Amino acid sequence: MTNQQQNDFTKWYIETIQKADLMDYTPVRGCIAFKPDGFEIWEHIQAEMDRRFKETGHRNAYFPMLIPESFFQKEKDHIEGFSPELPWVTEAAGEKLEERLALRPTSETMIGHLYSDWIKSYRDLPVLINQWANVFRWEKKTLPFIRTSEFLWQEGHTAHIDEEEARKETMQMLNIYKEVVEELLAIPVYDGQKTPSERFAGAVDTYSIEAMMKDGKAVQAGTSHYLGTKFAEAFDIKYLNKENKHQHVHTTSWGTSTRLIGSVIMVHGDEQGLVLPPRVAPTQVVLIPVGPWKKNPAIMEKLDEVYADLKAKGIRVRLDDSDQSPGYKFNEWELKGVPVRVELGPRDLENNQALMKARDESDKVSVDIPNLVEAIEAELKTMQSRLLEKARAFREKHSHTHVDSLEQLSKHITDSTDNEEIPGWILAGWCGDDACEENVKAETKFTTRNIPFNPPATKSTCINCGKESKHTVWFGRAY
Amino acid sequence: MTNQQQNDFTKWYIETIQKADLMDYTPVRGCIAFKPDGFEIWEHIQAEMDRRFKETGHRNAYFPMLIPESFFQKEKDHIEGFSPELPWVTEAAGEKLEERLALRPTSETMIGHLYSDWIKSYRDLPVLINQWANVFRWEKKTLPFIRTSEFLWQEGHTAHIDEEEARKETMQMLNIYKEVVEELLAIPVYDGQKTPSERFAGAVDTYSIEAMMKDGKAVQAGTSHYLGTKFAEAFDIKYLNKENKHQHVHTTSWGTSTRLIGSVIMVHGDEQGLVLPPRVAPTQVVLIPVGPWKKNPAIMEKLDEVYADLKAKGIRVRLDDSDQSPGYKFNEWELKGVPVRVELGPRDLENNQALMKARDESDKVSVDIPNLVEAIEAELKTMQSRLLEKARAFREKHSHTHVDSLEQLSKHITDSTDNEEIPGWILAGWCGDDACEENVKAETKFTTRNIPFNPPATKSTCINCGKESKHTVWFGRAY
Structure with a gap:
């Protein structure tokens, strides 16, 4: 974390x-x-998600x-969860x-109503539908992109013949989220199950992927819900099975939203501005002529050539031939998080070389011009995985497994503050009691993020009451 | 038009x-x-439009x-036009x-408000932005897709340095609409200018593309507006020009919507159901095994092969190996408007041939199996242009230029009804007086569609008052 980031x-x-x-x-x-x-950035996320959904x-x-x-009244947990925000x-x-008429906060009710009409027989199942849409939640505290x-989001709504198939779908979609967020956004996530108090309103089980921002706070980056037959019962969604008996369907829903845009900024950004993973950067490469380039038309000719070659390869490239100084341009494009910058001046051209700089690295490298396009392509790939590794290293550094009591947690938080360090997340045991979870939150503002599928350690006692732990849980402050 | 279509x-x-x-x-x-x-269907339209916008x-x-x-109050024509529907x-x-807070019927006001902040100097221009969104117009009479x-729609909102550039943009976008609607949806359109009474609320000039449905009624399939400085004045959108003077920008807006889905159905559909142009058909080809195919595994093997080959070429293909009878399947896929059907039975296979049928043609054709994939590909292309030609021929047949007075128009309408024919559209002269336009509508329900850029004839007298005509106009009943 940089100074400015650390201050506020x-x-x-x-x-x-x-x-x-x-x-x-x-x-x-x-x-x-x-x-x-x-x-x-959202369009690139959409394209990749949509491809995988299809x-x-x-x-x-x-x-x-x-x-x-009246639709909201049909599922009581659902209305309780959402009515304060409509x-x-x-x-x-x-x-x-x-x-x-409510502006939708999510569409389980409307879709439940329609599915009850669309689904008649086992032959109609599974129903596998997704929607890209705007949704509304009138929350008190807001933050651009994050809340x-x-x-904008996508919400998948599927209906299945039985629990097994529905649970498989729930996991499949969580996995797709994990892959897209890690591969496309270079954001490592912990996948796991939400505790009952953090479940989606109306779900039997909620699963999430959780990402750590540079201030150590968590963003729930995607959720996938197994809804059991709760919405099927509320909206009378039944099918005739092969034995000619009416059965309730098992439904799932899953969503990711434009908060992913905010997460990319908060995970990769630095003192100079945005740092965008190449795969979602609106501009991937910027070409900048330097030195007395206007007197040397050969410079722009060469850059035009490189521009055309990159364009032909489908790379999103810009050529900045504005009148501003090179320094001004460097700042400007760094601020915007453009992954790769290429500089070409008279002396470079003489040496048949150009300077290339990756946004997240401090050194410029010299590249022979004949290899330039190839080198840029390679750097975009390298940077994509490097950003994921850097974010992973940051997260590991701030994922703590040594905290096993509320006292230790309070001390950990105080120590972190004293050392001008972020408290990050802690992996702790939990007995399964809502009251313990609630008390941790009241005392420390740390909430349960999820019960990870593959915890780096297992914990035998509850962080709050010290009794036997049922689950090993990530705790952290959250957006 | 078929019997069922003609009846209702x-x-x-x-x-x-x-x-x-x-x-x-x-x-x-x-x-x-x-x-x-x-x-x-909408996704295919979106993809093509979006590509051209970019x-x-x-x-x-x-x-x-x-x-x-309060935003709506700022432009008086705009609020008058939209407030009854919010x-x-x-x-x-x-x-x-x-x-x-109104649910947006269109976004000129919100965007105008923001552009006034985003635009400071001539260097910020042009602003060329489009939005894909949901919009609301609480209309009395509704019809699926059409109203x-x-x-869902897209709305482009651009700001320019002067009238010339803004008018060029207005025309450019109208042309894109015309091309996409004709090439992708195989719907021929007349492009032209709307009369003042049919203008978008707040526009200086509105241009449209107008399509004729199979019942002879018109659908306004896309509109492009030159808004002059009206919204710039209402929302104070000014830029500093090169001479350091504040100037109002000239804005445009343009939109197409999900009513295009309804138009495709109404232009191409027939007694058997949908007829979809290949480029927007969710399923482009359906392969159906016929005869005692279950006893001849070679049939499904061959169809699997063809399926894989078509898939590899990016063709949207389905293989219907359900238990229904071939007749049932034929009906089902015809109803859904699938462009090309391929049948393969034991005897066909013996002869190394398959039967291919285009949805809009009555005859099946025999194709040698080694040429099948190629033949299907060719037929999809041919059918795409054939549908446009058929729709064009239909429209020409029902575009009348012989009607020059209100009396003749009334007679034309009565004669059409008597002959169980649709009245279609008429090209007539108009003096430019709103009252004349209003009277034609009151007497015949025919409204002005647009003043075409390239009318098939020019008219010297106004259809209503008989005075000298200022414009040659398409009149017709409209959705």
Whole structure:
């Protein structure tokens, strides 16, 4: 973490995304405008997710955004969880509506209602549908990308013949999330199960991938829910099985959202601004002429050539031939997190060389011009995996397994602050009692992130009560 | 037009899209669910439009869906045009809002507000942004895809240094719409200018592409607006020009929506169901084993091979090896509008041949199996252009240029009805007076579609008042 980040991470974050032109605030509370450079990161995430959803047999559909109030009443956990955050349409076209319509916070209810009509027989199963949509949660504290009143997401909604198949789907989608977030966004995640108190409102089981930001706080980067027959019962979604008997379907839902954009910034960004993994960077390479390049037309000719070659390979390249000084340009493109910068000046050209700099490394390297395109291509690949490794190393460093009591946790937090270090996450035991989880939160602000599938250690006692532990759990502060 | 279509086109349309599983009604007034086969048509349209937008330098962004009431007050034509159709959020998270928030019917106001902040200097121009989004217009009469309370669309919003550049953009986007609708959807359109009474609320000039459905009614398939400095003045969007003077920008907006899905059905569908142009068909080819195929494993082996070859070429193919009879399957896939069907039975295999049928042609053709994949590929291309030609021929037949007075128009309509023919559209003169346009509508329900850029004839007198004509205009009934 850099100085500026350490002083006030949120301030650093907001200034960085504004300077890098990713978003703007709007007059509507908690709603942001996604500017092109911010939105394009989302487009790359969408493309990769969508490809994988389709490869696994899912198809996209679109459901109404407005949900009748009565729908929410049908599943009691669901309404309890979401009703505090709903915006309501009460009038339309000059008339008061008979029933209020909520702006969807998620679509289980509307989709449950429709699936009850679409699903009649085992032949209709599984139903594997995804939706890309805007959703609304009117939350008190908002932060651009990470928590906004309106956000963009995808929500998968599937229906299955039995629990086994539905649970398999739940895991399959969690795995896809893990792969995309690690491979595309270079963000390492811990996958695991949420504790009951952190479950999705109406789920039997919720699974998540959890990512550590540079301030040590957690972002829940994706969730996948096994809903059992709860929504099937609430919305009467039944099928006739092969024995001619009516059975409730087992449903799942799973989602990732534009908070992934915020996570990329918070995981990779530094004092100079954004650091974008090449696969999601709107501009992957910037070419900058330096020195008295205007007097040497050969420089721009060469850069035009490189530009064309990179373009032909599908690389997102920009050539900055504006009138600003090289230093100004370097700052500007670093701020925007462009992965690779190439400089070419008269002396470089004489030596048949160019300078190449990766955004996350401090040294420039000389590259023979004939090898330049190839070297850039290779660097984009290398940087993609290097960022993941750096983020993994950072996370390992701040994932602590030595904390086994509330006292130790309090001390760990105090020590970290004293050492100007972040407290990170701790892996601790938990007896399974909601009250223990609640007390840890009340005392330390650390909440359970998830019960990891592959914990680096197992814990025998509960961090709060010291009794026998049922689960080994990641605890941390969360966004 | 087929018998069923002639008896009640709307009934045919609704039954067809429901049987073909494109949509479902929902309990929210005028809001439909887009089922996967319906939504996929939209995905193909999106992909093609988006590619062309990006090729012409546009980038995507996303703006808040909720628009403060005060924003609408700033441009008086705009609020007059849209306020009767707005749904309003008045409460959120348990509290009454201080200011009502409209669900966007279109985003000129929100975007105008933000552009006034984003644009400072001529260096910031042009701004070329597009948004894919859901929008709301609470209309009284709805029809799936064609007119729904919530629909999906794209809306481009650009800002330019002067009128010339903005008008060029307006035309460029109209041309892209024309090309995509003709080439991808095989729907011929007339491009031209809207009359003042049919302009977008707040536009200086509106241009449209107009398509004729099989019942002779018109669908406005896309619009592009030159907004002049009207929104720039309302939202104070100014830039410092090279002479250091503040100038208002000139803006444009342009949109196409999911009504294009409905148009494809209404232009190409027939008595048997959908007829989908290959480029937007979710399934382009269906392979069906016939005769005692289960006893002849060689049949499925061959079809598997063909399936794999087609798949490898990126063709969207299905192999129907369900237990239903061939006749049932033929009906089912015809209903869904699959462009090409291939049948293979024991005798065909013996002769090393398969039968191929294009959805819009009545005859099956025999194809040597070694040439099958190639023949299918060729047929998909041929069918794509054949559908456009058929639709063009239909439109020419029902585009009338012989009607020059209101009396003649009334007679034309009566004669058409008597002959069980559709009245189609008429090309007539117009003096430019709103009252004349209004009277034609009141007397005949024919409205001005647009003033075509390349009319097939020019007209010297106004169809209503007989005075000198200023414009030659397409008139027709519209959705």
